[in-house]
Amino acid sequence: MLKILDTKQIKTLDQFTIEKEPIASIDLMERACRAFVNWFTPRIDATKKIGIVCGTGNNGGDGLGIARLLKDWGYPVTVYIVKGTGSETEDFKVNHERIQGELKIIEISNEVELALFEEFDILIDALFGSGLSRPVEGVYAKVIAAVNNAEALTISVDVPSGLMADKPSTGEIVKADFTITFQFPKLAFLLPENYKYTGEWSVVDIGLSKQGLRESATNNFYITQKAVRRILKPRSKFSHKGTFGHALLIAGSYGKMGACVLSSRATLRAGVGLLTVHIPKCGYQIIQTAVPEAMALVDDSEEIFTRPGDLSKYNVIGIGPGLGKEEPTIKAFAKVLEQFRKPLVIDADALNILSSQRELLHLIPENSILTPHPKEFERLVGEWKNDFERLEKQKQLAASLKSIIIVKGANSSVATPEGQIYFNSSGNPGMATGGTGDVLTGVLTSLVAQSYNSVEAAIIGVYLHGLSADLVAQERGMSGLIASDVVDFLPLAYKKLLRA
Numbered sequence: 149m150l151k152i153l154d155t156k157q158i159k160t161l162d163q164f165t166i167e168k169e170p171i172a173s174i175d176l177m178e179r180a181c182r183a184f185v186n187w188f189t190p191r192i193d194a195t196k197k198i199g200i201v202c203g204t205g206n207n208g209g210d211g212l213g214i215a216r217l218l219k220d221w222g223y224p225v226t227v228y229i230v231k232g233t234g235s236e237t238e239d240f241k242v243n244h245e246r247i248q249g250e251l252k253i254i255e256i257s258n259e260v261e262l263a264l265f266e267e268f269d270i271l272i273d274a275l276f277g278s279g280l281s282r283p284v285e286g287v288y289a290k291v292i293a294a295v296n297n298a299e300a301l302t303i304s305v306d307v308p309s310g311l312m313a314d315k316p317s318t319g320e321i322v323k324a325d326f327t328i329t330f331q332f333p334k335l336a337f338l339l340p341e342n343y344k345y346t347g348e349w350s351v352v353d354i355g356l357s358k359q360g361l362r363e364s365a366t367n368n369f370y371i372t373q374k375a376v377r378r379i380l381k382p383r384s385k386f387s388h389k390g391t392f393g394h395a396l397l398i399a400g401s402y403g404k405m406g407a408c409v410l411s412s413r414a415t416l417r418a419g420v421g422l423l424t425v426h427i428p429k430c431g432y433q434i435i436q437t438a439v440p441e442a443m444a445l446v447d448d449s450e451e452i453f454t455r456p457g458d459l460s461k462y463n464v465i466g467i468g469p470g471l472g473k474e475e476p477t478i479k480a481f482a483k484v485l486e487q488f489r490k491p492l493v494i495d496a497d498a499l500n501i502l503s504s505q506r507e508l509l510h511l512i513p514e515n516s517i518l519t520p521h522p523k524e525f526e527r528l529v530g531e532w533k534n535d536f537e538r539l540e541k542q543k544q545l546a547a548s549l550k551s552i553i554i555v556k557g558a559n560s561s562v563a564t565p566e567g568q569i570y571f572n573s574s575g576n577p578g579m580a581t582g583g584t585g586d587v588l589t590g591v592l593t594s595l596v597a598q599s600y601n602s603v604e605a606a607i608i609g610v611y612l613h614g615l616s617a618d619l620v621a622q623e624r625g626m627s628g629l630i631a632s633d634v635v636d637f638l639p640l641a642y643k644k645l646l647r648a
């Protein structure tokens with residue numbers, strides 16, 4: 149798991165590294181510059197005209213160091229230093245000294261034309277990094293407007309200038325195409341509202357102290373493949389279908405049996421021992437034909453879910469995909485909540501029922517997993533002003549329900565009742581297609597059935613689901629990706645994770 153530290157912690161960790169390693173602050177900055185340049189040089193042709201826009205803090209110091217290194221690589225580089233209200237840091241001064249007479253340096257202190265950076269193919273943004281303490285204004289805001297006005301490909305150093313790394317931002321902010329950030333992702337990068345500023349981002353290692361990192365406490369994490377591997381349990385030689393649990397899926401209604409089929413197939417492909425699917429009569433032939441591995445439990449109703457039946461033999465129930473919200477279904481869902489005391493995976497219409505029948509919320513068994521997409525989440529908790537507030541609401545709901553709340557989307561976030569947030573690192577926009585959420589419900593239901601605890605199931609589940617879609621995209625591209633493909637590639641995703 150990659151820890152996501154706040155800006156104060158980053159400063160402390162920088163300092164800890166400097167003292168413990170030990171390494172001079174300027175040499176640590178040089179390491180950061182080299183890490184940036186190592187990302188840059190294989191991707192950007194040395195004929196491109198490069199403008200580097202620097203502030204006078206350490207982010208600007210990085211910009212100057214990068215300018216020197218890129219010049220050594222043969223890139224045509226022009227440096228801009230923006231002199232506003234900020235003072236110069238020591239490392240900025242050293243790097244400034246090192247390029248005197250070596251590079252074209254232009255100082256900007258007041259007037260800024262919008263077309264200032266017109267001549268460049270590439271702009272490197274090193275105005276402000278994690279030290280930004282307030283919204284930018286004055287000359288800085290004008291420079292950022294000029295950066296955003298330029299045609300050039302913009303690459304931000306550490307953080308797009310003007311963006312607060314761990315709180316909501318206002319004012320002028322660089323809209324980068326790429327952000328190369330040091331050591332770990334910043335919280336703001338994981339929130340949808342900031343994608344227009346960060347563009348695609350990559351983390352580069354600058355060798356901050358491992359001990360310091362271990363000792364830094366945080367509630368925010370970025371899920372890595374290594375971490376998922378560590379919690380996955382390989383199948384033992386003497387395992388049998390009983391080892392992997394018995395799941396019940398309650399899904400599908402007339403016209404929406406596809407959702408049920410997708411969830412069912414995903415539950416099986418994610419490794420459950422036994423699967424029973426509760427379906428209305430109209431779904432009987434469909435499920436028996438499309439998913440022969442599942443047992444069917446047929447409702448009295450022709451078209452919808454109206455009665456739960458005996459729930460005692462299941463380890464987990466997945467409920468919601470394609471369920472509908474008819475009155476008898478609401479009542480039957482309430483009965484499930486009253487009778488079943490083990491975890492539920494609650495999705496789609498089951499979530500919408502909870503939003504309109506709020507008295508049911510307190511019946512949700514502890515350690516359940518709720519998987520709203522942002523619209524479903526809004527129905528549950530109301531509107532939010534910005535994505536940071538959304539995260540707070542997510543944590544509050546997880547705590548009050550003592551359950552796991554997954555808000556889906558790019559970098560799906562998993563909130564635990566204890567206040568941790570895990571952001572998913574797998575997945576791609578090809579998944580923005582009907583039915584992929586139903587697949588996730590199946591995957592999660594399956595993992596809980598296999599006796600992963602709910603937090604583990606949620607972390608493995610979102611990662612495995614996204615990885616499967618990434619493997620589809622690798623082979624076939626994103627545009628034609630459909631939810632069934634994500635199901636079909638689950639075995640390969642497992643294989644990649646377990647190497648077996």
Ligand SMILES: NC(=O)C1=CN([C@@H]2O[C@H](COP(=O)(O)OP(=O)(O)OC[C@H]3O[C@@H](n4cnc5c(N)ncnc54)[C@H](OP(=O)(O)O)[C@@H]3O)[C@@H](O)[C@H]2O)[C@@H](O)CC1
Binds near residue numbers: 162205208281
């Ligand atoms: N050893 C290390 O620490 C390493 C650090 N590294 C690099 O350092 C970066 C962090 O550097 P940093 O802390 O110097 O902050 P930075 O982002 O350059 O700007 C802060 C300056 O701007 C000022 N300021 C803030 N807001 C402002 C505003 N709205 N308008 C105007 N001024 C404003 C602020 O002044 P103040 O808030 O005190 O008024 C301060 O002077 C980090 O992102 C990474 O790139 C790497 O080299 C690895 C090693």
Ligand SMILES: Nc1ncnc2c1ncn2[C@@H]1O[C@H](COP(=O)(O)OP(=O)(O)O)[C@@H](O)[C@H]1O
Binds near residue numbers: 521556576582585586
């Ligand atoms: N741009 C994206 N990048 C990564 N994952 C995405 C993206 N868009 C959607 N997803 C994933 O696809 C799934 C969509 O679920 P959902 O919105 O419930 O769709 P449906 O209701 O059609 O099944 C979620 O797991 C979500 O995280």
Ligand SMILES: [K+]
Binds near residue numbers: 207308
């Ligand atoms: K920057």
